[in-house]
Amino acid sequence: MSDNKAALSAFREEVAAWMAENVPADPGFLLPLTFLEVGTEQQLDFLREWQHKLWSAGYLGMHWPTEFGGQGADPAYQYVVDKELGKHRAPIIFNTIGLNWVGPLLLDMGTHEEKAKYIKNILSGDEIWCQGFSEPDHGSDLGAVQTRAVREGDDYVVNGSKIWTTLGNYADHMILLARTNPQAERKYDGLSFFLSPMKIDGVEAHPIRKVTGEYGFNQTFFTDARIPASCLMGEDGGGWRVAMKTLEYERGVTAGQASGYWGVTVQVDDMIEELAKFEHDGEPLLSDPIVRDDLVGFIMESKALTLCGRRMAVPALNSDYPMGLALSVKYRGTEFERRMKQYTASKQGAQSALYVGDADAVSGGFWQRAYFSNFGATIGGGTTQVQANIIAEHVLGLPK
Amino acid sequence: MSLMQNVAISVTEEQGMLLDVARGFVRDQAPIDAIRSQLETDTGFDPAIWQAMVDMGWAGIALPDSVGGAGMGVGSAIPVFEALGGGLLGTPLLSTTLAGQLVWRAAGESAAEWLGRLSGGMVGTVALLDHADWGAANMGVTLDAAGKLVGSKHFVADAGVAESFVVVASEAGMPALALVDRSAIEDDAISDNVLIDLTKRAANVDFTGVMPAQVLRGEAVASALRDTLLLGALLTAAETTGAAGKCLASITDYLKTRKQFGKLIGSYQALKHPTVDIYVGMENARSFIYHGATVVGDEPLSIDAEIACRMAKVAADDVMVFAGDRSVQFHGGFGFTWECDSTLFIRRAQWAQQMYGGAIHHRKRLATLLLDT
Numbered sequence A: 001m002s003d004n005k006a007a008l009s010a011f012r013e014e015v016a017a018w019m020a021e022n023v024p025a026d027p028g029f030l031l032p033l034t035f036l037e038v039g040t041e042q043q044l045d046f047l048r049e050w051q052h053k054l055w056s057a058g059y060l061g062m063h064w065p066t067e068f069g070g071q072g073a074d075p076a077y078q079y080v081v082d083k084e085l086g087k088h089r090a091p092i093i094f095n096t097i098g099l100n101w102v103g104p105l106l107l108d109m110g111t112h113e114e115k116a117k118y119i120k121n122i123l124s125g126d127e128i129w130c131q132g133f134s135e136p137d138h139g140s141d142l143g144a145v146q147t148r149a150v151r152e153g154d155d156y157v158v159n160g161s162k163i164w165t166t167l168g169n170y171a172d173h174m175i176l177l178a179r180t181n182p183q184a185e186r187k188y189d190g191l192s193f194f195l196s197p198m199k200i201d202g203v204e205a206h207p208i209r210k211v212t213g214e215y216g217f218n219q220t221f222f223t224d225a226r227i228p229a230s231c232l233m234g235e236d237g238g239g240w241r242v243a244m245k246t247l248e249y250e251r252g253v254t255a256g257q258a259s260g261y262w263g264v265t266v267q268v269d270d271m272i273e274e275l276a277k278f279e280h281d282g283e284p285l286l287s288d289p290i291v292r293d294d295l296v297g298f299i300m301e302s303k304a305l306t307l308c309g310r311r312m313a314v315p316a317l318n319s320d321y322p323m324g325l326a327l328s329v330k331y332r333g334t335e336f337e338r339r340m341k342q343y344t345a346s347k348q349g350a351q352s353a354l355y356v357g358d359a360d361a362v363s364g365g366f367w368q369r370a371y372f373s374n375f376g377a378t379i380g381g382g383t384t385q386v387q388a389n390i391i392a393e394h395v396l397g398l399p400k
Numbered sequence B: 001m002s003l004m005q006n007v008a009i010s011v012t013e014e015q016g017m018l019l020d021v022a023r024g025f026v027r028d029q030a031p032i033d034a035i036r037s038q039l040e041t042d043t044g045f046d047p048a049i050w051q052a053m054v055d056m057g058w059a060g061i062a063l064p065d066s067v068g069g070a071g072m073g074v075g076s077a078i079p080v081f082e083a084l085g086g087g088l089l090g091t092p093l094l095s096t097t098l099a100g101q102l103v104w105r106a107a108g109e110s111a112a113e114w115l116g117r118l119s120g121g122m123v124g125t126v127a128l129l130d131h132a133d134w135g136a137a138n139m140g141v142t143l144d145a146a147g148k149l150v151g152s153k154h155f156v157a158d159a160g161v162a163e164s165f166v167v168v169a170s171e172a173g174m175p176a177l178a179l180v181d182r183s184a185i186e187d188d189a190i191s192d193n194v195l196i197d198l199t200k201r202a203a204n205v206d207f208t209g210v211m212p213a214q215v216l217r218g219e220a221v222a223s224a225l226r227d228t229l230l231l232g233a234l235l236t237a238a239e240t241t242g243a244a245g246k247c248l249a250s251i252t253d254y255l256k257t258r259k260q261f262g263k264l265i266g267s268y269q270a271l272k273h274p275t276v277d278i279y280v281g282m283e284n285a286r287s288f289i290y291h292g293a294t295v296v297g298d299e300p301l302s303i304d305a306e307i308a309c310r311m312a313k314v315a316a317d318d319v320m321v322f323a324g325d326r327s328v329q330f331h332g333g334f335g336f337t338w339e340c341d342s343t344l345f346i347r348r349a350q351w352a353q354q355m356y357g358g359a360i361h362h363r364k365r366l367a368t369l370l371l372d373t
Helices: A003-022 A041-056 A075-087 A096-109 A112-124 A239-250 A268-275 A289-311 A329-345 A349-353 A362-373 A375-379 A384-395 B013-029 B032-037 B047-055 B074-086 B093-119 B219-257 B269-295 B303-330 B342-352 B359-371
Strands: A129-132 A148-152 A155-163 A173-179 A191-197 A203-208 A217-228 B124-127 B152-157 B164-171 B174-181 B190-192 B202-206 B214-216
Touching: A003 A075, A041 A112, A096 A112, A096 A129, A096 A173, A096 A239, A129 A217, A148 A173, A155 A173, A173 A239, A191 A217, A191 A239, A268 A289, A268 A329, A268 A362, A289 A329, A289 B269, A289 B303, A289 B359, A329 A362, A329 A375, A329 A384, A329 B269, A362 A375, A384 B269, B013 B047, B013 B074, B032 B342, B074 B093, B074 B219, B074 B269, B093 B124, B093 B164, B093 B174, B093 B214, B093 B219, B124 B152, B152 B164, B174 B219, B219 B269, B219 B303, B219 B342, B269 B303, B303 B342, B303 B359
Parallel strands: A129 A173, B124 B164
Antiparallel strands: A148 A155, A155 A217, A173 A191, A203 A217, B152 B202, B164 B174, B174 B214, B190 B202
């Protein structure tokens, strides 16, 4: 074992020991499955305290600079922490937009001032971030954003509306994509990117209820909201490039995220363990040949995802389509999980029909809720269908 | 136990070089016109191409150097077969490689002389199937008291050009391998199959009355046979994955150049999205074959290796059948013609999906391996 490996393995033991002591017990109320479903103050306070505790212990932002509150270590250390969080079935690390999109973006493209101002509070959970990209009429077609930001003196005056603003009703800041120049020849050149305050006059976030029955999304309304011009990130009219970079972090195409543990993770093993509890025609469900064949398919798909992820690190096997594996991670992974959860939710006999809140629901209705919740992953950050277009155009070179 | 336990995937420097060299060879020596010129010949390949492959040491690519092979491990055959598949280049290399594996695993260095000839370019093949069932015991050919073979084998790959046959036989109820020289077989005992894939050849062979040059017996035979069937699945999967990659490239080329209703047809999502699924399926299959290359070795195959071989075959079959099928469809009327390479791809897909067991054969065994342990 090399020194690196030995150090990493020692770190894993240290983290596991810490988690065994410090992962909070079931609080007695429903916790969100992902960062997209933080719907009550009670959940928010609990998760904020948990994130703060993890960061204070030195286990968040492992590879972010110490100067801004990180640990200055190798990214492998964050991976270890995320794995251990999953193993210990810890509550999620909820400030995801800050930790995974805004943080890496600022470290990559931000000024020193921006880094100093925002990064540490992202890690500590003291400041919550949301994202203002999608609009009611423009979800996947981001270039068509209509929210206006008009320069007036030292401010921009913002009018319009954003939708699917996860954590919007709790957030301190928003990464906001707005149109500053409607006359630009290319629609993309009329957009600017702001690190915009949320708790100011003229900004209102209205929670939206989801298919799971829970909250987490908002529609955010801007009515003559004045934001300081210093909130502009990059150039006026240069917002598209920053937004695209943000999406690379959001979709996991580019690394640098402070914690991938943004949702309760489910593995194919969990699925099989759950299904092993059921019977079908008086026999164990897992002895049914059709179910067995289905499960072989799921196991293979899971293994293919892992192998493809690992293959990215083998240059000799990436020359045909250099960005292909990275650009297809979201396309494959989110759809796979959706199908896995739907399958598990639907093989519980009559109990398949029960939902969260029923005492007889299997694992508290986890799979039913997780299936619905998973649409956040197959739709958010660019739908599966948009991902297919991206792969077709950017990997295979097919025309728009 | 985690089902994901072994997810090793790596490529040695030698394997990386082999992939480049083999792809270059196929590009330069076996362009599609050269492949097409052999479709309706007796042997299906150009002897000069085969000789060039032998000269590069590929006949013994999977064998240890102690028996004249390349000594790079059986996994090194993966990049070679992936590249050959990418060119739809047939040749008896697959048959020869598997014959070598079977004999080496059954007899080791005691068969060094025969294996040395094989590495030197003697065409070998395994005569396995009694009939259509890859899952059967296939022990229908027997060795009689006089030491002669009785019975026929079906679908013997490259039987028309093979110089030595490894006949899977039974002797007093035990599996044995009979090494048979071509010279011991009458010409009329070999009757060619009409194969769906015109880059491949096979025949039924009646071995009745034939005296083997040598018989391999013992405990190692059964395990050698099992491992060779698994390696047959893996190497076929490698070849199929290469073909799927080439098929994908031919689809995307057409989608980028063909216009209908004033637009390039590749802009239509009804064509675009299934093409993405071919791409994803091809990448999956590629990950499985190189995972296989990483976990198979010269020693008897482990459970992990068995799982890898079976998964590779399932993944490669699935994507190639889909790709070949969609290739014909997406090329429209042209796709339906002999002139279009889709013809070659769909025929390769239908040939490959049964070789060494189809998806159902392997998935059934994977269910046991994965769910019953």
